[in-house]
Amino acid sequence: MAEQKKRWGKIIDLNKCVGCHACSVACLAENKVPDKVYRTRIIENEEGQYPNVVRYTEKYSCNHCQNAPCVKACPTKASHYTEWGTVDVKPELCIGCGYCVLACPYRVRMMSPRSNEGLPEKCSLCVHRLQQGQKPACETTCIAGAIVTGDLNDPSSEINKWLGKGAVARRPELGTKPNVFIIPFRR
Amino acid sequence: MEHLFTWNYLIVIYLFLAGLSAGSGVISSIGEIVNKADERVRRIGAYLAPFPVMLGLACLVLDLHRPLNFYQVLIHYNPTSVMSWGAFFLLVYPVTALAYAGLVYWNINGTIRKVCTWLELILGVAVGIYAGLLLSAIYANPVWGNSIIAVLFFVSAISTGLCLIIIGGKVWDQTEDFLRRFIPEDLLPQRKSLNFDNHITRNLLTIDIIIIVIELLVISTLIISYALQPTGHMALGQAIITGGYYLLFWIGLVLIGLLAPLTLAIMELQDRFDHSLSPLISWAEPVMVLFGGFILRYVIVYGGELVYPILTFYQ
Numbered sequence: 001m002a003e004q005k006k007r008w009g010k011i012i013d014l015n016k017c018v019g020c021h022a023c024s025v026a027c028l029a030e031n032k033v034p035d036k037v038y039r040t041r042i043i044e045n046e047e048g049q050y051p052n053v054v055r056y057t058e059k060y061s062c063n064h065c066q067n068a069p070c071v072k073a074c075p076t077k078a079s080h081y082t083e084w085g086t087v088d089v090k091p092e093l094c095i096g097c098g099y100c101v102l103a104c105p106y107r108v109r110m111m112s113p114r115s116n117e118g119l120p121e122k123c124s125l126c127v128h129r130l131q132q133g134q135k136p137a138c139e140t141t142c143i144a145g146a147i148v149t150g151d152l153n154d155p156s157s158e159i160n161k162w163l164g165k166g167a168v169a170r171r172p173e174l175g176t177k178p179n180v181f182i183i184p185f186r187r
Numbered sequence: 188m189e190h191l192f193t194w195n196y197l198i199v200i201y202l203f204l205a206g207l208s209a210g211s212g213v214i215s216s217i218g219e220i221v222n223k224a225d226e227r228v229r230r231i232g233a234y235l236a237p238f239p240v241m242l243g244l245a246c247l248v249l250d251l252h253r254p255l256n257f258y259q260v261l262i263h264y265n266p267t268s269v270m271s272w273g274a275f276f277l278l279v280y281p282v283t284a285l286a287y288a289g290l291v292y293w294n295i296n297g298t299i300r301k302v303c304t305w306l307e308l309i310l311g312v313a314v315g316i317y318a319g320l321l322l323s324a325i326y327a328n329p330v331w332g333n334s335i336i337a338v339l340f341f342v343s344a345i346s347t348g349l350c351l352i353i354i355g356g357k358v359w360d361q362t363e364d365f366l367r368r369f370i371p372e373d374l375l376p377q378r379k380s381l382n383f384d385n386h387i388t389r390n391l392l393t394i395d396i397i398i399i400v401i402e403l404l405v406i407s408t409l410i411i412s413y414a415l416q417p418t419g420h421m422a423l424g425q426a427i428i429t430g431g432y433y434l435l436f437w438i439g440l441v442l443i444g445l446l447a448p449l450t451l452a453i454m455e456l457q458d459r460f461d462h463s464l465s466p467l468i469s470w471a472e473p474v475m476v477l478f479g480g481f482i483l484r485y486v487i488v489y490g491g492e493l494v495y496p497i498l499t500f501y502q
Contacts, residue, residue: 038499039499041499060498061499069327072265072267072268073267073268073324074265074268075260075270075273076259076260076263076265077265092259093256093263094253094256095254095257095259096251096252096253096254096256097250097251097260097270098193098252099268101193101497102193102194102325102328102492102495103324103325103327107495107497107498108497108499109497109499110193110497110499110500111193111252114252117253118251118252118253119253174327
């Protein structure tokens with residue numbers, strides 16, 4: 001029997017996120033990200049009109065789109081879909097033109113300095129950890145349990161239970177079909 | 188700053204130089220195909236076309252973060268990537284332009300000349316359109332995600348290409364005059380002077396007036412188009428019209444790059460200036476247009492990145 005195609009994804013529950021930045025730092029350590037560059041970060045959002053104002057934090061990183069603008073834009077096909085259903089960059093093909101960084105409508109890629117590798121830095125969903133049967137660094141380090149990753153094509157996975165809790169894709173109007181979802185903040 | 192702006196001034200220079208090459212190549216080859224344009228314009232356009240784009244390509248490679256991998260873009264193609272198409276055009280255009288310039292210089296006629304002229308025209312249009320399409324393909328960017336950018340860059344390419352021809356013709360003649368003052372006649376090859384006189388400059392100024400008016404119309408259309416787009420207020424308010432690079436846009440592009448040369452050219456054609464000023468005007472007008480063409484690309488490239496910040500970037 002042929003193995004079912006994987007579609008690895010991530011869900012971030014904004015109601016559980018406490019904004020501690022641990023995921024961001026764990027990612028830097030795990031992926032040895034160069035100075036001044038981040039693959040994931042926490043953004044503080046404000047919503048509503050005074051006096052009914054709320055603040056909440058949101059983790060931003062690559063959405064691993066199934067219809068990714070960066071993969072379409074890459075002139076050498078260095079940006080590609082992996083067998084895990086995620087989006088990654090092949091260093092041997094990448095010329096460092098920065099077109100994928102500009103093409104990403106979510107603005108979650110950025111170029112690492114020329115003095116370093118000069119590659120577009122982005123979340124890889126820690127594919128190197130997935131291959132060893134481990135969870136991504138951000139999920140294992142999250143103190144609030146706000147992050148869950150798993151195979152969206154596997155009906156029994158934890159991530160599919162979270163999908164039913166009102167998870168939505170970011171900016172679905174772009175037609176990028178992200179594999180990363182958020183459970184929006186409820187007041 | 189390296190992190191805030193993914194693309195910097197090298198890309199601006201590259202877009203400007205690619206436009207110059209495309210413009211002069213297209214003007215020269217159209218002149219040859221319709222067989223109406225002055226021989227001198229065709230010649231100088233053909234001679235100038237290959238070189239700006241080569242310099243531009245050098246800027247492009249310098250801007251890459253992994254320049255040693257540059258050859259990958261020439262052997263791997265992605266049909267959905269505008270840049271991949273552009274890499275192909277930029278690979279073949281300088282070669283075609285060099286071949287065309289050689290055919291024109293040595294007066295070689297026949298089928299090969301015809302094929303080369305048509306190739307020069309088609310590839311010139313492709314390179315001219317590509318420079319803008321590269322930006323407008325980034326549809327999520329409030330400033331760049333507008334197809335009118337491609338038209339604007341093409342019109343500007345023709346305008347700056349024409350001005351490059353005016354300047355090139357003058358420089359050619361003056362260099363030759365200068366050389367002949369010091370070197371005996373029998374040591375130099377047969378006189379190749381183009382005689383880029385006042386008459387031909389006035390004809391070119393007439394064409395330039397038309398192109399500048401078209402460019403003003405396209406810019407107006409672009410601004411109206413921003414106003415009608417949902418994200419257009421960012422492009423107008425924070426990037427080019429009232430914020431961001433608005434001074435460069437209004438003073439550098441609209442005033443110095445378009446309205447001033449337009450006024451100068453019209454007044455020169457109406458003989459409003461003293462005759463002794465003509466050489467000065469025919470220098471000032473094209474230089475202003477070239478300056479405006481550079482500022483246009485600067486404002487669009489930097490303005491687009493200013494209102495399109497990277498979210499995984501701290502500070």
